[in-house]
Amino acid sequence: MKAAIPIWIAFVPSSLAWGIAAHAHGLTLDEVILMSAWVYSGPGQFAVLVPLAEGKSALQVVVAGFLMNLRFLPMSAALAPFFRGVNRTVLFFSSHVISASSFIVPYFQFQKEPAGEPNEPAPARSTAGYGRLAFFLGVGATSFTVWVVGTAAGFTAALGFPPGFEEAMKFILPGYFAGLLVVEMKSLTMVLLCALSLIAAIPGALVNPRWGWLVTAIGTAILVWGWEQWSLHASKSS
């Protein structure tokens, strides 16, 4: 749970901000809590706020939310191999607390652990899987609670942070993410990928603030991956 503390701190201002924005867009407290608990995605919730407030069709709201939350698909798939031996019903419920934060912290932690033997006995596999799940939930479930409580608090008390304080709070999550990535960076390809996605996200968001950065992220990842595969093939054939 100690690993989740920076995430809790970072979730406070963003959850409060979403609660305040939801209040301004005419949502009720129960709608705010329900959406935070059910969607649990800052960008996704911001993306559906305007279509909801403007009374757009349910399909438009669902499409906006779906596109924003597509980023969870590769994160969830990347975590899945580490939960070997864990009951699928448990994973069904625990997967709900996957977010960018609850992905990156456990993912880097699991990569540091020694890999299990392919012919490892089932009980040992299961114990390791449940151990990793416990770590994941320690980060994910507590961050989820902070998020839901924070949005409700933001809704009920339209708190105003002093400008400097807000600025510092805004830096915590991206700063922590950047630090985690840098500590784990082991190849030039990863440096290239991170630098390119960091830069490309801005023009992407300027073109389309909701989905532009998602498109540039997917494009950059595929481009770097394709380039890496091509150079591997080229070096093998020469």
Add this chain to the structure above:
Amino acid sequence: MAFAVRVLPQVCFVGRQFPEVWDRLLRYLSYAFICSIISITLFMSGARFEREAAPFRAVALAVTIIIAHRTKSAVAGMLTGMILVLLSSWVR
């Protein structure tokens, strides 16, 4: 929908080892999303690029990266960057 994209890979791929090529693509997609989130959170406010604050935040991010790399501690880097951002907001 949000739940579906989270739960499907967990339930379908639990314990499965992806081929190295696909594992790399998944990893790169996840990292690219994280880096984009960093960029969007720091430099954008809705559809607007935060022109005034961007240079200060970019410097703070660079310092965060250097400190995290040198100390091998993400928290140390983040705290240094946060203090810099706080100081720069008072100076501005």
